[in-house]
Amino acid sequence: MNYEDFFTLVKTRRSVRSFKTDPVPDDDVKKIIDAARFAPSGANSQPWEFILVKDQAVRHQIVEMVKESSQYSRKVESVREEDLMFSGLQGPVRDPGFKNAPVFIVLCGDPRTKEAYPLLTTLTRADSHFASGLASAFLYMTLAATTLGLGSQWVSATGSPLVKPFLKRLLEIPHTLDVYDMLAVGYPEKQPKERFVRDREEMFHDGRYDKAKYKSDAQIRDYIVRLRKR
C-alpha cells in the first residue's frame, strides 16, 4: 500500500445521489461490513450493529419515512435567513437520491458499550466518543464501497427523531439500541460533480494556532453563504 493509492481512494469516494437499480453482490456487502469491523472506537468498544435492508417493500417504506421527515425539515428551513437557506430544502419534496439504491445498511450502536470507556469519559464525554466510533465505522464502509466500484449516500435523516422510532419498529430494532445513520449503496447512475474542498494552507497551523488565520463571525457567515452557492 502507498499514500498515492490511498489518496486516490479518498478523492474517489464521493456522495452519490443517483443510483442504478442493479443488485449489489452479497459478497460486496460482506466486504463493506468486514472493513467497518476494523474501524477505531473508544476503548475498542465496537458499539456497532449493521442491518442490511434489500427488500424492496421495506426500502420503499424507509424512503417514504425520509420524505415525510423532509417535509418538516423544509418547514423549519423556511424560517431561516434567506441567504443561509439550504437549497435542497426548498420547493416541493422530491424523491431522495438514494431511492433506487438496492442496498441500505442501517448502522446502529449499542449505548450500553459506553461503559467500556474510562469512567471519566463515560461520565463526561460518552456521547461524543460513541458517535465518533460509529462515524469511523461509517466512513470505512464508504471507502470499502468505493474500492468495489460502488457509490454510497450518507443518509442522516434516519437518525432524526422524526424517523428513528418508526424505523426501529419497521426493522425490529430494540429500544436500547441507537440508530446512527444509514448508508445507501449501489452502482452510481450519475457521477457527482466536482465539489469544493478547502485549501490546506488555510486550515494548517504549524506549531501553534496561527491567529492570522482566525476567521471573524462575518467571514464564517460569508463562507457558509458562498458554500450554499457552490
Ligand SMILES: Cc1cc2nc3c(=O)[nH]c(=O)nc-3n(C[C@H](O)[C@H](O)[C@H](O)COP(=O)(O)O)c2cc1C
Ligand atoms: C454527518 C454527516 C451527515 C450527512 N448527511 C447526509 C444526508 O443526509 N444526505 C446526503 O445526501 N448526504 C449527507 N452527507 C454527505 C455530505 O453532504 C457530503 O459528504 C459533503 O457534501 C461532501 O461531498 P462528498 O461526500 O461527495 O465529498 C452527510 C455527511 C456527514 C458527515
